[in-house]
Amino acid sequence: MVEEATINPDGTQDMGGGAGAGFDAGADAGNESMGGEESILEEVSKGLDPVYYLIFGVVIFGLLVYLFRSKKSEVDEFFEEMDGDKFNLKLPSQVDEYYDVKDKCIDAGWEPGVAPPPGKQNTADPKGHHRVLAQALMKRCISDIPIVTHIQKESAGMNKLYSQSMCSVKQWRSYQAAEALVSNEVDEVRAEADEIEPGWSQVIWKQAMQYHTMLKKKHSDEMQQVMSAATKRKEIEDKVNAAKKKVDDAKAKELAAEKAAEELIKAEEREKQSKKSFKADGSIKKGFLTSTTKK
DSSP: OOOOOEEOTTSOEEOOHHHHHHHHHHHHHHHHHHHHHHHHHHHHHHHHHHHHHHHHHHHHHHHHHHHHHHHHHHHHHHHHHHHTTTTOOOOOTHHHHHHHHHHHHHHTTOOTTOOOOTTOHHHHOTTOHHHHHHHHHHHHHHHHHHHHHHHHHHHHHHHHHHHTTOSOHHHHHHHHHHHHHHHHHHHHHHHHHHHHSTTGGGTHHHHHHHHHHHHHHHHHHHHHHHHHHHHHHHHHHHHHHHHHHHHHHHHHHHHHHHHHHHHHHHHHHHHHHHHHTBOTTSOBOTTSSSOOOOO
């Protein structure tokens, strides 16, 4: 069915009630649909946004904590592997040896804190307990020098690392334990020195350092002498081996020459024998291939 169009005085046209109504209805339906979708999205966003934010925040926080702990663990392991057992110190065996000597001296009548008068050591201490005990303490003190110098050397660096949080807690505690061990040993040696000879505690560590330096130099000189002797011995052995090799090479050349001469003589004999077996024209002489037996 064709609908009539009405032309208005202003030049516009009306397509009829049905088409206009249909268009208006479609537009209203579209607007209502879009409005419904927007309202649904608003309700969904209002209901789920806080949950998503909460979950997202928890996940991010957990990830940061994990990364921080992993990084801290890697740093601690790095410093522990780098330093190893640097501060796993033990006192030398001379410490126990000194106390064994002291117990024997006390059992034999020696009194701590009482030193024999100057010039009368032999009469006041005929068994030599004072001298024996002093020697044992000096040996102990000299043996302590390496660990004492080790802690003194590492002290400044460890304190700086700890102040800048560049060492692990385990490493710092290990250093503190080693430092306390060495400090107590230094104080005990001084106390024992005053028991043997009052006032000796003021100079015993200085004397021990001097003796340690002397012994270290002596050991170094002995090692150099050993190495020098080994070097000279090696040089002599090299010269002997070179001379022996020269003689052996000469003998080898001589034997090679003799062998070459023998081969040359044999070759000449074979050549002569070959010439005797053939005639001038190149034919084989009669009886060359047969053997005759003399009767």
